[in-house]
Amino acid sequence: MSEPASQPPRRGRPGYDQETVLRRAVELFNRQGYDGTSMGDLAKELGFTKSAIYHHVDSKSHLLEQALDVALDELTAVIEAARDMSGGTAYLRLRTAVRQSVEVLVAQQPAVTLLLRVRGNSPVELEALRRRRWIDAQLAELVQAAVDEGALRADVAPDLVSRLLFGMVNSLVEWYRPDGVVDATVLSDAITTIAFDGLNAP
Amino acid sequence: MSEPASQPPRRGRPGYDQETVLRRAVELFNRQGYDGTSMGDLAKELGFTKSAIYHHVDSKSHLLEQALDVALDELTAVIEAARDMSGGTAYLRLRTAVRQSVEVLVAQQPAVTLLLRVRGNSPVELEALRRRRWIDAQLAELVQAAVDEGALRADVAPDLVSRLLFGMVNSLVEWYRPDGVVDATVLSDAITTIAFDGLNAP
16 A cells, blocks of 8 residues: 555655565565564564554555465466366366466465465464365365376375375475576476376386 | 472472473474464463473473474484495485485474474574585485486486475475374375376376
């Protein structure tokens, strides 16, 4: 939220737009933990006084909700697109869902990092966990369908496959740093190769 | 730390030993975040008054250090044992390191969960990150050696393999709950099958 136009701009205060406020808040939450971040910390980070911060931010929880929605909306769209792919096998839909999930994780890494750390400590977090469970259930169904059509090995339980496959995908938010060499395509190639073809030399 | 023997036991205060204090502290840290947990929270959790807690706990940071050492000592021992295995191939050493890491993660899940969430916000956390980096470097060397001997595919960069393989392993601390069906052996079978043989139907 920008300051009302009727007020003169205050000297030395950067004119943050809402997107920048959200981005820097998410960076701070990821750095020191959402629960460990106060509105005072946020004000300091953004260069606002403790009273001015409320002109820019309704509440810490509203920022969290916005960031989690960004991550969840994009991941949900990936699942829905894969589910609704016409003409393909379940195996192809699953591979597509894996690849596109990697793309979302790379494009929205800070928001997804925040999402993956949510523990359910508030109504906003509980709602995010509910949406995550819906996504996980859809992915588990895709794995099951690919097993059913004979494309995936049947000697590992499909729910375990789904957990471990997306455990590998999700792990990248913890260590991936864009460096110009490893991009989303390199990452999704590596993940699909390891997961589907295996590490053993062909 | 137990209370000095010269003091009579206080009524209604559970007689926690040091191991129980550590276990419950780690549970609390994992539930609400280390940075978001005060000595007051810890006292409340353990049923101590705010002043009595200091008879049982030197500092929050000392509890963190003890818990991280439990996880790091066991993971380090796994790596050293795999590295020093005589007579085997690098491939076998790597598979052994994966299996035994899974066993440590299952046996020490709360401590490893805490370890994997460390961000480097204090000297204790920085030292834990230093030890984690050493472990990661050893694992990356094992992967490289298995590629060099021709046992692992060479078309995915070894450092990426190492990150993703142990990303999958580490993910289990986020979702694994012992249920009598999926134990450490089922988990390590699933992980080694997916990672080395791949999900594609044989």
